[in-house]
Amino acid sequence: MANNDTMNRRRFIKTAAATGVLALGGAALWKFGGLGALRDTALHQFPGVLYVERLRQIVTENTGRGRVLMWEVTSPIEQQTVEVRVQGEAEIMRRYAVTDEGFTDDSIEVYQYVAELDRLMPGTRYQYRITSGGAATDWQTLYTPTGGEPYKMLIFPDSQSSDYTDWKQLAHLAWARNTDAQLFACMGDLVDNGEDRLQWTEFFVGVKEMQRSIPMAPVMGNHETYNRDWKVRLPEAYLHYFDTPKNGSKEFDRYYYSFDYGDVHYIVLCTQQKEIDAFKSGLLAEQLAWMRRDLKAHRKRWNVVLMHKDVLQYRINGRPEREEGIDEDNGRVWMPVFDELAIDVVFSAHLHTYRNRGHLYHFAKTPDKKGPLYILTGVAGNVRYPNLWIDHAFDEVTLPQPETDNYLTMTVTHEALEIACFLPDGTEMDRVRVTKR
Structure with missing residues (x-):
């Protein structure tokens, strides 16, 4: 954020x-x-x-x-x-x-x-x-991996920091407890300033133990688009550091992508249209068309979205004019598409707080668990916003405030996706299971 x-x-x-x-x-x-x-x-x-x-x-x-x-x-x-x-x-x-x-x-x-x-x-x-x-x-x-085997994935929220000690400790402990994980994702805002080379080297120190043994799925965040003067630029460093799968785009190669791992098709979206539009337009429209083509070509048993900016808007303490609702730039755009394409789970980040919203469909709660499960992944660095967000009506599980770091695991089997949230010391804070109808 x-x-x-x-x-x-x-x-x-x-x-x-x-x-x-x-x-x-x-x-x-x-x-x-x-x-x-x-x-x-x-x-x-x-x-x-x-x-x-x-x-x-x-x-x-x-x-x-x-x-x-x-x-x-x-x-x-x-x-x-x-x-x-x-x-x-x-x-x-x-x-x-x-x-x-x-x-x-x-x-x-x-x-x-x-x-x-x-x-x-x-x-x-x-x-x-x-x-x-x-x-x-x-x-x-x-x-x-093979197509049908079960596996575990590690998921890290925003790691941006003023001092990367907390991030490095969290990542080290998460890997030490989950050396059976087969891949990991970092949910954007990997660094606080995208032009700062030192912050990138510190980010990589955090994942040095796992990144040479298992593959990484990076997600671009808005902080990857900042220069030293805190003005927006194109995400130069991010695009150089991560040679992600091709998406067929001439203008936005590696800004967004998809990949298969076992029985899951992962769609990694770029939600930085506001930042990128300052330099070139068309990112959002291109992704919307691409995602429909991509899922037709790569349908798997499970379909999971990784995106940085969140789909919901929260009220903020001290700002009574801010209303609760659906985020206009991302929620209104993407949630109907997720409904249409039968996405199973949507992971987001950006707000530095963990929230399990349960299943949402047509912008509403669904008691029969229709629609994707929406998980706001939390925070993995030391930039925190204690007691800033007022709980949303859709929130089912929120970590105690003031919030500390957390990481997630997702276990994939043919029968279910099981997602768990942990504190750095290994304390389990939430667990949810997604099954097919």
Whole structure:
């Protein structure tokens, strides 16, 4: 969420925290913050080790057959290759080309590389590593799901922070308790300021343990569109950091996308039309047409929407003129489409509070559970709005105020989607089950 009052009062990080460097190939995880001498010493002591940072898996259109790998290095490296083998086997199954996708933002040159893995077999445990010349990283794990198997997903609300300590602790604890999760989603406002390179490196530290082992599904938030002066810009850093599935758009490639994981088709919407319209128009209309085509082509047993901005409007303490209702920019637009296309669950974020609204259909509560289940996911960073929102008539479960961080899990089976909300210490605060009629 963003407004001038909250942005003006925030304290931003002034000094660099340690960033994770994958010192792989017989060594462990090294940490340094601009300590070139330490890296040089390590390279001298461990020849043949390839050092990469922020190694991550990104979902592909069909995660059972493909995966995108992204990583960074501290200086350019030529002739990199990704090697893949079946776990437990010594023979290299396939080698993949690496693309240089470096960019400059926040006056910092980022040396970033991408490899797209295809022709993988569903239901297989793989290992992968990055090589260059005689150097290589350690082997990392990668799993491709089958169509009908049950699995667990981690879901993180807004992680934007003035100090990312809380976010890193929450993400670490969530992963420690759910190492059986097969993918995770971050629901937008990943950082507080989209141009701030340091905030991005801090965000990635939070997910460093899981992002190299399981794929990530990122959602764009409005804070990804802010520059250093808190003016709106195009989401340059977000679009560079996340090579998400293609959507067929010339103007808005990677702003929104969809993917399959097991029995679920996920639709990731971009709700930043107000911010993006300052530069180019047509985002909303394009998504509306695309979503109908997409669901015709990718119908699965379950259909789940991930979107940053919420569909409801809340009353605000101290602002009696603000009325409760449906959000005009997103709720009025998208909720009828979700009804029409039989979406099962809609996850949103942006308001930094957890709310389970139950099932809504035609803008109303449905006692027979008709229509999608709507979950407002909460907050995962330290930018909080205690006692700001007055409960909506649709709210069925709200976390106690003042609210603290939370994360969610979703367990997928053929029979049901089961969603649970947890505090950082693992305390379960809500659980809801969605079944098919």
